[in-house]
Amino acid sequence: MSLYCGIACRRKSFWCYRLLSTYVAKTRYLFELKEDDDACKKAQQTGAFYLFHSLAPLLQKSEHQYLPPQHSLLELERLLRKFGQDTQRVEDSVLIGCSEQHEAWFALDLCLNSSSSINASLQKPEMETELKGSFIDLRKALFWLNVKDASLLSTAQALLRWHDAHQFCSRSGQPTKKNMAGSKRVCPSNKIIYYPQMAPVVITLVSDGTRCLLARQSSFPKGMYSALAGFCDIGESLEEAVRREVAEEVGLEIERLKFSASQHWPFPNSSLMIACHATVKPGQTEIQVNVRELEAAAWFSHDEVITALKRNDPYTQQQNEAFPFWVPPKLAIANQLIKEWVEKSTYSSLPA
Ligand SMILES: NC(=O)C1=CN([C@@H]2O[C@H](COP(=O)(O)OP(=O)(O)OC[C@H]3O[C@@H](n4cnc5c(N)ncnc54)[C@H](O)[C@@H]3O)[C@@H](O)[C@H]2O)C=CC1
Numbered sequence: 001m002s003l004y005c006g007i008a009c010r011r012k013s014f015w016c017y018r019l020l021s022t023y024v025a026k027t028r029y030l031f032e033l034k035e036d037d038d039a040c041k042k043a044q045q046t047g048a049f050y051l052f053h054s055l056a057p058l059l060q061k062s063e064h065q066y067l068p069p070q071h072s073l074l075e076l077e078r079l080l081r082k083f084g085q086d087t088q089r090v091e092d093s094v095l096i097g098c099s100e101q102h103e104a105w106f107a108l109d110l111c112l113n114s115s116s117s118i119n120a121s122l123q124k125p126e127m128e129t130e131l132k133g134s135f136i137d138l139r140k141a142l143f144w145l146n147v148k149d150a151s152l153l154s155t156a157q158a159l160l161r162w163h164d165a166h167q168f169c170s171r172s173g174q175p176t177k178k179n180m181a182g183s184k185r186v187c188p189s190n191k192i193i194y195y196p197q198m199a200p201v202v203i204t205l206v207s208d209g210t211r212c213l214l215a216r217q218s219s220f221p222k223g224m225y226s227a228l229a230g231f232c233d234i235g236e237s238l239e240e241a242v243r244r245e246v247a248e249e250v251g252l253e254i255e256r257l258k259f260s261a262s263q264h265w266p267f268p269n270s271s272l273m274i275a276c277h278a279t280v281k282p283g284q285t286e287i288q289v290n291v292r293e294l295e296a297a298a299w300f301s302h303d304e305v306i307t308a309l310k311r312n313d314p315y316t317q318q319q320n321e322a323f324p325f326w327v328p329p330k331l332a333i334a335n336q337l338i339k340e341w342v343e344k345s346t347y348s349s350l351p352a
């Protein structure tokens with residue numbers, strides 16, 4: 001295809017965006033920015049930046065919702081100077097997406113990777129005042145953000161965290177260098193390329209036909225129960241991982257399994273959550289909790305689950321001494337699994 005895009009965008013390009021559907025043009029544009037440092041640097045000039053501090057996104061409260069503000073490159077450079085940081089820090093930013101009009105979106109953490117001699121963490125309150133917002137822990141923010149912003153900020157946090165944790169080559173010990181978009185890091189001495197990684201995790205809502213099985217780890221917020229989750233082991237298929245995790249954590253054997261959906265989950269490191277529904281063998285419902293993994297597990301009725309789904313924002317509710325039974329927020333795939341189970345009433349119709 002032509003090297004120059006021509007009328008549509010008047011810039012050098014790998015292909016003619018005019019001939020592509022909006023979605024395909026967007027994915028091709030992002031691909032180009034990941035591959036071509038110069039194109040990515042150019043995109044920063046007209047792009048928008050989302051700001052983080054120690055992996056907490058900057059949010060502004062407007063009416064009844066929280067929104068992540070966008071900053072232009074010029075605004076960002078002004079802010080960096082004001083915060084005593086080098087404007088070169090823009091190069092620490094990572095590409096996280098773009099609009100349909102090809103406005104590229106980037107994320108920058110004002111505290112991590114800081115080469116400035118000033119301890120940026122000391123400046124957080126001053127930064128928040130200047131930025132007219134607050135840096136809010138992403139786990140909490142997920143209760144208040146819309147789906148689009150939550151997904152964008154989750155990607156941004158995961159990528160920023162990955163870069164922060166992969167500054168050095170594990171073979172040579174030398175500092176690695178990120179490409180402009182942040183889609184990889186390269187060791188200058190041996191040319192090894194490191195790509196951001198996600199760990200596959202299976203999450204399964206087990207049902208006995210009338211009840212569903214939910215569990216909690218001691219690290220969960222008080223009162224919260226979720227579906228059974230676990231990292232896939234090397235060499236396992238998804239089916240084997242689900243079967244093993246359910247047996248390992250609650251001592252039950254699953255009979256039927258049905259894939260539901262998947263989700264990127266940024267906590268504590270990037271995971272690809274693969275969500276399934278499963279049923280147990282008839283009459284074999286006695287839970288044996290593996291206390292090394294779980295604090296508690298129990299069968300819950302439809303009515304109990306419906307009540308739990310209605311409890312919004314337990315971070316506010318927990319001020320009233322007792323912690324009622326609640327489930328992960330609507331943006332977590334566990335919530336989606338639980339809702340599906342409630343809506344379908346029973347998964348006895350699962351294929352054998
Ligand atoms: N988005 C959602 O709806 C939900 C997401 N999750 C996520 O699922 C993930 C896995 O759930 P868990 O029950 O904690 O897993 P798990 O049942 O596999 O237990 C965690 C343990 O597995 C071991 N492990 C094996 N591979 C690991 C890896 N790649 N990274 C870290 N630990 C590894 C460690 O010893 C760790 O302590 C958690 O990170 C959690 O954030 C859990 C529930 C709901």
Ligand SMILES: [Mg+2]
Nearest residue numbers: 228229230293
């Ligand atoms: Mg687990």
